[in-house]
Amino acid sequence: MDKIKRVQSAIARFSLAIAAAGLSTIAVSVFLSVLCRYVLKISAMWVEQYTRYMLIWVVFLAANVLIYKNTLMRVDFADKIWPKAFLRVREGLYTVLFVVILCTLTWQGWLQAQSYWGVPVTGLPVDKFWVYLSVPVGSFLMLVQYLLNLAALFCAQKSGGANE
Structure with missing residues (x-):
């Protein structure tokens, strides 16, 4: 389990x-x-495009850290009234649902990115492929973190450790 946490930490740090x-x-x-x-009285038209697309990349790259740290936003105000067995089943269903969604997003994102190979971005000297590649890369990193969280959970349960 220690190796799994080190791999997760390395992915998150990178x-x-x-x-x-x-x-x-x-x-x-x-x-x-x-x-x-305002000083040189010239306009850098590429900045708007660059900042928009780079911000998309930044969000997709950083999203896996939320999964690693288990800090995704959730509605948990009623968790104290539900039985623990129900909460475990709910968490299991959520995890399966997220894994399916992330697998689909990774695959479909890759297909979408491939379809933009050779299509230039207006105002930037790059293909739209590199912009759309943020979706499969980010969702794949999130998927890896989810699967590593599951592996760590199973290792902790096998060794009799407490759930985090």
């Missing part, structure tokens, strides 16, 4: 580092755009 670098480039590009517009 994706957060890439996301932080992306956010940094967004901040720098917006600052330079404002500087160019």
Whole structure:
């Protein structure tokens, strides 16, 4: 189980580092755009496209950390009145549903990204493939974190450890 947690932590740290670098480039590009517009009186038209697409990448890259830390938003105000057996079944169903959704999102996202190979982004010198690739990459990282959470849970149950 310790190896699983180390792998999860490494994935989370790596994706957060890439996301932080992306956010940094967004901040720098917006600052330079404002500087160019109001000081140099020229417009950097590519900044709007770049910031939009980079923000999508940042969100998809960082989303797996929420799954790793089990901090996804949930409605749990009534959990104290439900029996523990019901809560376990509900969590199991949620997990299966999320795994199915993430598998579908990864596969369909990949197909969508492939369909945009060779289609340029207006205002940027890249293909739309690289923009749409954020969906399968991000959903795959989320799927990996879910599966690793499940593996850690089964290892903890086999060894008699407490659930987290």
